[in-house]
Structure formats: C-alpha cells, structure tokens
Amino acid sequence: MRAHLLRPASASPSPRRWLGFELNILRRLKFSTIAIPFSGQPDLDWYLKFWGKEVHSNDLCQWAWWMARAYVENRDERLGGEQITQLLEEVYVPPRRLDNPVLSRIFNELDAVWFDNLRGAIERLDSPYHQALAISHALMVGVYSLSFPPERNNLKRPLSDVFRQYIRQQREIHDNGRSNRGSNREATEFIAQVEADLMFTRFPSPEGYAAWSCSGADWKEIWVRGTSAEWEALRVNRQGRLGETVLSKGYYLELVAQFLGTARRIPMWAIAHTEDGFLSIAELATLVREFRRVEAIYHKDFSEVVGGHNTYLLIAR
Amino acid sequence: MFTPEPPLPFPPGERAMADRLIQLAAETDRIEGYDQPHATALARLTLVLANEFEMYGPDLTALLFAALGHDLGVRKWKRPYLLRSGPLSWEETLDLWRHPILGEQQAAELHLPRHTQLLIRWHHEWWNGQGYPDGLAESAIPLGARILRVADTYCALTADRPYREALDPLEAEQIVADQAGIEFDPMVVEVLLAYLQQERERRAAEMIEQTGLPEDALEIGFAEEPGLAPPLLLPVFSETTGPDTGEPEPVPPTSTAADPGHSPGEADEDTLDDPLDLAPPLLSTPSEVTYPGEELALLEDLPGETPAVPHDGEKEEEGR
Numbered sequence: 001m002r003a004h005l006l007r008p009a010s011a012s013p014s015p016r017r018w019l020g021f022e023l024n025i026l027r028r029l030k031f032s033t034i035a036i037p038f039s040g041q042p043d044l045d046w047y048l049k050f051w052g053k054e055v056h057s058n059d060l061c062q063w064a065w066w067m068a069r070a071y072v073e074n075r076d077e078r079l080g081g082e083q084i085t086q087l088l089e090e091v092y093v094p095p096r097r098l099d100n101p102v103l104s105r106i107f108n109e110l111d112a113v114w115f116d117n118l119r120g121a122i123e124r125l126d127s128p129y130h131q132a133l134a135i136s137h138a139l140m141v142g143v144y145s146l147s148f149p150p151e152r153n154n155l156k157r158p159l160s161d162v163f164r165q166y167i168r169q170q171r172e173i174h175d176n177g178r179s180n181r182g183s184n185r186e187a188t189e190f191i192a193q194v195e196a197d198l199m200f201t202r203f204p205s206p207e208g209y210a211a212w213s214c215s216g217a218d219w220k221e222i223w224v225r226g227t228s229a230e231w232e233a234l235r236v237n238r239q240g241r242l243g244e245t246v247l248s249k250g251y252y253l254e255l256v257a258q259f260l261g262t263a264r265r266i267p268m269w270a271i272a273h274t275e276d277g278f279l280s281i282a283e284l285a286t287l288v289r290e291f292r293r294v295e296a297i298y299h300k301d302f303s304e305v306v307g308g309h310n311t312y313l314l315i316a317r
Numbered sequence: 318m319f320t321p322e323p324p325l326p327f328p329p330g331e332r333a334m335a336d337r338l339i340q341l342a343a344e345t346d347r348i349e350g351y352d353q354p355h356a357t358a359l360a361r362l363t364l365v366l367a368n369e370f371e372m373y374g375p376d377l378t379a380l381l382f383a384a385l386g387h388d389l390g391v392r393k394w395k396r397p398y399l400l401r402s403g404p405l406s407w408e409e410t411l412d413l414w415r416h417p418i419l420g421e422q423q424a425a426e427l428h429l430p431r432h433t434q435l436l437i438r439w440h441h442e443w444w445n446g447q448g449y450p451d452g453l454a455e456s457a458i459p460l461g462a463r464i465l466r467v468a469d470t471y472c473a474l475t476a477d478r479p480y481r482e483a484l485d486p487l488e489a490e491q492i493v494a495d496q497a498g499i500e501f502d503p504m505v506v507e508v509l510l511a512y513l514q515q516e517r518e519r520r521a522a523e524m525i526e527q528t529g530l531p532e533d534a535l536e537i538g539f540a541e542e543p544g545l546a547p548p549l550l551l552p553v554f555s556e557t558t559g560p561d562t563g564e565p566e567p568v569p570p571t572s573t574a575a576d577p578g579h580s581p582g583e584a585d586e587d588t589l590d591d592p593l594d595l596a597p598p599l600l601s602t603p604s605e606v607t608y609p610g611e612e613l614a615l616l617e618d619l620p621g622e623t624p625a626v627p628h629d630g631e632k633e634e635e636g637r
Contacts, residue, residue: 019449020449020452021451041446143498147497147503155498162499302435304434305432307459
C-alpha cells in the first residue's frame with residue numbers, strides 16, 4: 001500500500017491556503033470593504049460576505065470568477081428544478097464531436113461527453129447567476145471525476161447524481177445588502193481601481209500560472225473557456241507581471257514591489273504567506289516595510305506533517 | 318464465548334497517555350450521549366486502516382492518539398444541541414465547526430505530539446476541499462486525517478446516537494462508498510470496504526464451521542447499481558439484512574459530515590428527493606443569515622491559535 005502514498009499530485013492544485021487561520025485573523029481587523037486580487041476559489045470571500053463585509057473578489061482565471069459570481073456577487077438566485085432538468089436532460093447524449101475536444105484528454109470518454117454537453121446547456125440558461133452556480137457545481141463534479149483512477153472506478157457514481165448532490169448541498173446564498181463584486185481582471189489593474197479599506201492577498205507562486213498549466217490542473221479553465229487557446233495566450237502574455245514564471249528571488253520581489261506600489265492606495269494590507277523554501281517571511285516583511293509599517297505578523301506552524309509549512313499573515317498599514 | 322479485545326498497540330512509554338485519552342473519551346461519549354465507546358471503536362478501525370497503509374512507529378502512535386482524542390474539542394465546550402434530534406441551526410453548525418480547533422488546543426495542553434494535534438485539527442477536512450476548519454483538499458490533507466475522516470464516519474453511522482439508531486453496516490458502507498471523492502479519499506474508502514468484506518467473509522466462514530450450514534447458504538454476492546454507474550462492490554447479504562431482493566434498500570437521511578452527526582439545514586424542498594441526502598459540507602452555513610449582527614462563532618479568538626507579533630517584529634511567536 002505504501003506505493004499508493006507516492007502517487008502524483010492530484011489534478012487540482014493543492015490550495016496553499018489555511019482558511020481557518022486566515023479567517024481567525026481577519027475577523028480581528030476592523031474593515032468594511034475588502035479587495036482580494038488573487039482570489040482563487042472564493043471560500044474566504046464567501047465567509048467575509050456573511051460577516052457583512054463588502055467583498056471585491058478578483059481572479060485572472062475565469063473559473064474562479066464564475067465561482068465568485070455564484071457565491072459572492074449573487075444576491076439570492078438559486079438553481080430550481082426547471083433549470084436542473086434543462087441542464088441534465090441530454091447530458092449523456094454523445095455528440096457527433098466534442099465542442100471542446102481538449103476535454104477528451106482530461107476526462108474519460110463518458111465524462112468528457114458529460115462535461116461538454118453540460119457546458120453547452122449552461123450557456124442556454126438565462127440568468128448569469130444560474131450559469132455561475134451551474135459552473136461552480138460542475139467544477140466540483142470535475143474534482144470528483146478526477147479523483148478516481150481507473151482501478152478505483154468501481155466507487156465512482158454517475159456524474160449527474162453527484163451534480164445534483166452538490167446542488168442540494170450548495171452554500172447558502174445570502175444577500176448581505178452590500179455591493180459585492182466578482183472580477184476577472186489582471187490583478188494590478190483590479191487593485192488600481194477597486195475601492196476598499198483592506199486588501200487580502202496571497203501572492204502567486206514564482207512558478208506562476210505556467211506550473212499550474214503544466215501539472216494538468218488547468219482543466220477548470222479549459223472547460224470554462226471552452227478551449228485551451230485563450231488560456232494559453234493569457235499565460236504567455238504575463239511577462240513582467242506577478243504570476244509569470246520567475247527564476248530568481250530578486251525578480252520575484254521586484255514584481256511583488258510593483259504590485260504593492262499600485263496597492264498603496266488601499267489603507268490596510270493582509271498578506272498571507274507560506275514558507276516553502278523560496279521566500280522567507282522576513283524577506284517579505286522587509287519589502288513591505290519599504291511601503292508602510294508592518295503592524296503584526298501572525299504565525300501558525302503546520303510544518304510537523306509532510307506537506308505542511310509555517311504559514312504567516314502579515315498586517316501592514 | 319466472550320473474548321476481550323486486545324489492547325491498542327501503544328509503546329510502553331505511551332500507555333499512560335493512551336489510558337488518559339480513553340478516560341477523556343469516555344467523558345466525551347457521555348457529553349455526546351453515546352451508549353457505546355466511540356473513540357476506542359474508532360481507534361481500532363483506524364489501526365486496521367493504518368496497518369493497510371503501512372504506518373508504523375511514532376506515526377502510528379500519533380494517529381491512534383488522534384483517534385482517541387479527536388473530539389477533545391467537543392468535551393471542552395459541552396453544547397446541549399449535541400443531544401438533540403433534528404437539524405442544527407446555522408449558528409449551532411458554525412459553533413460545531415470550532416471543535417477541531419479547540420481539540421487541537423486541548424491536545425496541546427495534554428502535551429500530545431504536534432502530529433496528533435494537527436490530525437485532530439484536520440479530522441473534518443473533506444477530500445473535495447469543503448471540510449473545516451482550513452478547507453484543505455485531496456492530498457494536502459495528511460493521510461492520517463483522511464483515515465480518521467472515513468473511520469470516524471463509519472463508526473458513527475454504525476452506532477446508536479441520541480437522535481437516531483445505528484444503521485445497518487451495509488447501509489453505512491453504501492453511504493461511505495457514495496461519499497468517496499466528495500468527503501472521503503477514495504483510496505481510503507476502498508481499503509475500508511475491502512476490510513469489511515474480508516471480515517464478513519471471515520465471519521461467514523466461522524458461522525459455517527460452527528453451524529454446519531452448507532456453504533452456498535452464505536454465499537457472498539455483489540449488487541449491481543442501476544444506471545450508468547459501474548457496480549459497487551458491496552455484498553448484498555449479511556447476517557442482518559438477508560439475501561438481496563433486487564430492490565434498493567432505503568437509507569435514512571443521515572449525516573456523514575460530523576460525528577456528532579447532525580445535519581444542518583437543507584436546500585430547496587423540491588430537490589430533496591434523494592434518501593441519501595447527506596449533510597452539507599463545510600462552507601454552507603452563515604450564522605448571520607438567521608442571527609444578523611452576532612459574532613461568527615466558528616473562528617472566534619482562540620488562545621494560541623494566532624499569536625500576534627509586536628510591531629515590525631522579526632520574532633514571530635511560535636505556534637503550538
């Protein structure tokens with residue numbers, strides 16, 4: 001059995017987030033509006049919305065943006081029985097050819113058909129928030145599908161059943177009375193224009209989006225966009241921006257500094273950082289001090305277990 | 318004939334701590350209204366799974382400590398809703414979600430290994446990333462915590478609770494199987510199901526030997542799920558259910574999300590047609606929905622959880 005422990009990393013990127021730790025600190029801070037330029041899966045964003053904060057959630061990836069629309073921006077729309085029927089009634093019908101042929105390299109044949117048909121059915125929903133919810137649930141189904149290597153397929157359920165289960169269990173959609181927004185912009189452009197009194201960020205790794213793509217974990221983006229071409233173009237056009245692949249600490253810090261220079265207009269920063277051997281918290285704090293006072297650094301030690309790290313949250317204002 | 322179960326395999330130097338944890342677990346069982354000792358049952362099943370994954374030495378000891386102490390956080394704050402039937406309110410659910418963090422702190426106070434503390438913190442993380450408290454996903458969740466999640470659920474489902482009776486083992490297996498890839502690591506589920514199948518076969522063989530029944534009277538069959546799903550390799554015969562009738566057996570609504578196994582409020586009525594409707598995962602229940610203005614209970618200030626460092630400090634205070 002030991003060999004199973006050495007299996008390659010799963011198809012979705014392991015989040016380098018520590019939600020409980022981060023929320024625990026954010027709730028100590030006084031703020032009304034928060035900007036999150038590199039949101040990823042908007043779990044923290046969702047919590048903050050329910051704390052009554054105005055949340056401006058941004059990510060360059062469209063899959064993350066759709067999830068933010070579903071859970072952050074959406075005020076009260078839910079998928080009803082009619083929409084669910086519309087989405088799933090022909091989802092297993094084999095098409096003459098896949099609209100998104102890349103899916104056949106990601107999923108097995110049956111699942112590729114399911115995802116391809118579902119994407120088309122989602123396009124036909126009227127409300128963008130119904131679309132966003134359907135995309136969010138489908139993304140979770142994708143994680144489910146990719147959790148089963150062929151030798152474990154005996155445990156795998158029909159994807160439509162899992163999709164329905166996720167709809168039943170979906171997070172509460174709550175209108176907190178604020179103008180919460182999801183954006184799909186370059187982070188620097190987003191942060192240059194958003195109005196907020198706190199920025200929460202966890203910077204992209206030095207490997208950037210390219211590493212994510214190379215690992216095969218970019219299936220979410222390929223499915224949401226319907227093609228891999230645009231995503232490839234976005235990835236290639238990142239030179240000189242945080243999120244491109246960098247090979248040196250000096251260059252990485254230069255990109256971070258550029259970003260922080262733009263973010264200077266936001267009064268308070270909360271910067272999450274996990275030490276993984278590349279950049280220490282001391283080096284990051286030194287850089288931040290070039291812009292403003294570091295008020296506190298919170299620390300949690302998860303390093304005892306394999307894959308765990310020392311993680312920090314730096315507060316500056 | 319009654320055969321006492323062998324003691325859990327702790328090294329001599331750790332035995333006293335194990336005994337202390339068993340004692341505390343008994344207190345937790347009383348608080349939660351359990352008739353049967355949950356933590357020791359969980360530790361035994363955890364041991365079986367850990368052996369399958371070839372965990373040894375301090376790793377195994379830490380995992381067994383975590384199994385015994387996984388609900389130390391529940392013991393800490395003794396909530397009355399633990400004994401109540403019916404779904405929890407959003408506020409109660411968020412309150413419940415604190416218990417892994419409180420458990421981690423309790424484990425630290427008992428000077429349990431840091432590995433154990435973290436396994437307790439993460440024993441409610443879900444494979445799909447929607448568990449709590451940190452939202453870890455897939456292999457980012459330590460294997461020990463993934464084992465605990467599956468074993469904890471199976472033990473909870475097959476034991477009486479104040480709000481429901483124990484499920485039939487096959488029903489519990491089906492629920493666990495259905496949550497593979499959602500709440501549970503499919504690899505761990507596969508190992509558990511294989512073990513339970515082996516146990517059933519072993520017991521059947523023993524019964525044949527004791528009763529002299531013909532072998533085909535206890536033949537183990539396999540059910541085929543209708544529809545597109547590949548067949549689930551679950552036996553359709555047991556001492557309690559009898560032979561398969563060809564009809565799917567109803568499974569009562571239950572929760573695998575937590576032990577305590579309450580299920581928070583549910584979604585639209587018109588979508589609640591599935592008897593295997595399981596508890597919503599972590600991030601589904603804001604307390605502010607029903608209690609506007611109240612402080613969120615889940616992640617309230619916990620001593621030692623997030624030590625602050627003085628201004629511009631280079632000396633980050635150590636976490637536990």
